[in-house]
Amino acid sequence: MKQLLCVLLSAMFLGVCGPAAAVDYSPHDTVVYSHMTNVGPLNPHMYSPSQMFAQEMVYDPLVKLQEDGGIGPGLAERWSISEDGLTYVFFLRKDVTFTDGQAFNADAVVKNFRTIMNNESRHNWMGIIDKIDRFEAVSPFEFKLVLKSPYYPCLEDLSLPRPFRMLSPASFPEDGDTSKGIKAPVGTGPWKLVKTELGEYDLFERNENYWGGKPNPANVLVKVIPDPVSRAIAFESKEIDFIYGEGQINFDAFDRLRKTPGVEAKISGPMGTMAVALNSAVGPTKELAVRQALQYVTDKGSIVRGITLNTHPQADTYFSPIVPYCDLKLEPYPFDLNRAADILDKAGWKIPQGKKFREKDGQPLAIDFCFVGNNAAHKSIAEVMQAQAAAAGIKLNLLGEEADSFYSRQKGGDFGMILSPTWGPPFEPHAMVSSMLLPSHADYMAQIGLPMKAEIDAKIHEVMSAVDKKERERLYREILTTLHEQAVYLPIFYSVFFEVYRPDHLKNVGFGAGGTDIPFEKITIE
């Protein structure tokens, strides 16, 4: 009987499965990175669950974002823009093939543009979609794009990680519509996706014939590690070589790693803003005085020191001054409790005898502060701001909710304050500012109570079609100054990317030009 038992049990438990096969790669020639999830099906024309950094690895745009924020050549080596700003002609590189051997030419570009424009409604968050009139292949290596009306960020939009990226014509489905899926993720980029093991890793191999020069490492292995704590531990135990990006590890882990000998821990320049949007349409934040007071009561310096451990620069304006058009030298709101108290007192918000929080006409000064509850950093920021506001008699009710309810509050404007990080390059400022026109965004909902909202919207439309750079500078200045003066946004700090590696193992590690690309190809391995 005992034998029977043993046989049955072992058959039951070990026969079912053994550990999965090991990954086949050479450790001397592979960068081991990690990401929250698998990289997904890598459809260049679609969104989640395809991951942006991996779409960047496999697919190229016509024009590329440069490190200085400008636009440089990509698959198009040069381009011309007509005087009226309506016609763009792209002169394509002639030495490019897709990694499946298909030739890259203007026909391939047309094929890609056609499927993207057929799925217009999916992409209408970007301004260019509305403006495109027609496109055609003028010659095998000349592609012409004609707009309905001038749109200055046309090139910027074309450089975004998705959807204007080039898929091999052979990978299109039979009906040519990629929105339902593609045959295989084949592009012209420096990397090829060779293997995906769900929940474990994705393996990339270099494109030996990459037009930009052969990448240095032979492989990039992306392990799936869902949470930041496990990721830091994995780096510690050398299960991964490389940490790159925002939110990959938490502040404490970064702080510890940068003090560890043999580890290089770098911080990038500003990559977006951690900001709170204040609702100008409902509740106490309807009043300019309350919005201004909230700016004064927030001690950003202490958040930067206490929560980010001095890794992030304090933010005084909604967009960082390094963002194009945004170096406006606006007057910052300093941390000043007396001034806040003064403003509130004048506006009629007084602290009644024996009470902790201010009131006006019997109404308490209480504001709902919404954020996504399972994000540890957001949770800490909200908790600190709650304590800081309480010092001036402002009560913040924290609503740390699931992404779902957070999202529907954002859509419906059902918030007093909402933690709303900006998108970072390459989306700033133009895509971010365009989105202020869309009712389903927190920005729109926050601004809707402003008396001059119609005027702001008109200026946004105007700036997008302004051909003259001076004109654009003027309009951006006016829009952003109004928003700053109206105190609709409470910027806290500029987000940055962390990069951690061991310099005795990896060399030539830098930051990508935009917020979405990781320059794996430049890394050399010792």
Add this chain to the structure above:
Amino acid sequence: MADMNAHGDGHAHGHSHDGACCHNHAKNTRKSRPSDTDKKTFRPAVSGQKAALGLSAFVLTALLIMAVFAPWISPYDPVEQSLENRLAPASAEHILGTDHLGRDILSRLIWGSRISLGSVGLIAVLIMAVGFTVGSLSGYIGGKTDAVIMRVCEAFMTFPTFILALFLIGMFGTGMTNVVLAIVITHWAWYARIIRSMVLNLRNSDYILAARVAGGSHISIFLRHIALPVLSQLTILATLDLGHMMLHVSGLSFLGLGIQPPTPEWGCMINDARQQIWSNPELAIIPGVMIFLTVLAFNIPGDALRDMLDPSLSDAGKDGCC
């Protein structure tokens, strides 16, 4: 102790008709089934048991005092932050140091006992209420009602409990209320079944028959001869389960599905402390010790109670067939 924790998933087993803790076994044909035998597993040496009981009484009293008098005994406001003083080591001002937002750990532990004990108490009361109502209705009315109720009970007992609780929270959303509800929903069926079998046994007993012959109304018979004895056993049953429920609550809180910030809760504190696992591992260890001690303190008297209540245990050493 051991047995009680098997409770959750234990009775999913198809034909353990009678609950582990009900000692009125109608049939005794399967005495070697775990549900019957496992209560006999614990016959501690008397002195050791006394010491353990003393310890557990001490811990439970201390916890109760902490929970009730939290506002007076905690040295600081548990949500008051001081970022300048984050992750401070133990000192005279902060006996257990401070967390990542500079909040006093001791105060958070003390206030956390309110949530932890409160939620477990609430769960026990709710489970008893639901289990009692459903179980006694089913047992006393019998017939089709009984059949339907028992089918539903079986369905609920078919799920692995922790996984059903996860699913429910996924559906209802996170938060302490939903954690409490999820645990009640995953556990009531066990209680309902046990109570049903108790009621069934009592209903068919001679003295109920006698009472009925004497002309007692249903309600008065039910209240006097069934509800009272069942309720007293039920309370004991629930006490045996408190430790197990506590582990459920803290497990769900740990996964971030329980109480929201800044309210202190032990499972949640361990989750927060993951961020500081290298620099300050004690942040995760201390709340864990609290959970461990509380569960232990619940489990020890549970065992003693079981020993006391089960007459078969007194002579079990001599004759397994009793």
Add this chain to the structure above:
Amino acid sequence: MLKFIVKRLLSMIPLLLIVSVVVFLILHLGPNDPAMSYLRLSNIPPTDEALANARAELGLNRPLVVQYFEWLSHALRLDFGISFTTKAPVTKHLLHYLPNTLYLAGVSMLITIVFSLPLGIMAAKYKGRWPDHFSRVLAYIGVSTPSFWLAFIMIIVFGVKLGWLPTMGMGGLRHVIMPAVSVALMSTCINMRLIRGNMLEQMHSRHILYARLRGVKESYITRSHVLKNSLIPVVTALGMHVGEVLGGAVVAEVIFAWPGVGRYAVAAINNRDFPVMQCFILMMTVIFVLCNLFTDILYAALDPRIRLEEASSNG
């Protein structure tokens, strides 16, 4: 025997039907709007028009009964729809992760058996002496320790401080040790005491007494009578621990970044990816039921009284 198995299998059907109704109703009567989650996870701005489209696409605007039968008929074909997050068929992904979870659960069960058997036997054999006391203290500690906390302490000690064991992911045998131990501790302790109790009970039973009187050797008695009879109930107990172990595996998978269904399901809970959650709970329940069925059959095979009784009764 065959009759017994068929009967048990048939009795599962109504039970699983009720289970499916419960799972379906909880989603549709709960405070959820699957269409909203669908839009959010697809990065589509939730305009009223988009919401209406999503509702139509997901079939949410039909009567509940119709929706249930549609869902059930798909579920019976193992089709739980498309995940809101990954846009891939839910069943395909969950079945992909399932072997990893079963591997972890299997190793945990193995640990449970390997450790609880000798410890339980020793405790019974040396009742009242130090092995017994040791096992009692161990049992108290084991069932009172939150598994996630144990996992933490192991990570701190063996992963961070000593660097002996990998702290995350799946790989060789070294990877599975810490997660499996954290899952197995509680069931090991429960089982150990169970074996001890059964052994003691058997040792004092009449037939053992008679065997002793007949002059059978003590070691033979222990091996062939006592152990055999005390192990029968343990088989059933192991079936019950499967539920405990599956639940524990969810927590361990999250902590140790183990690529199993539990981790996938917790992510789905945070994302409100409803099809994944529904498939997850049904899959786990079926596994649990099957394990119990299996131990029932095993039990009946070992102990003829059970199947005779089941066959003669009508319930």
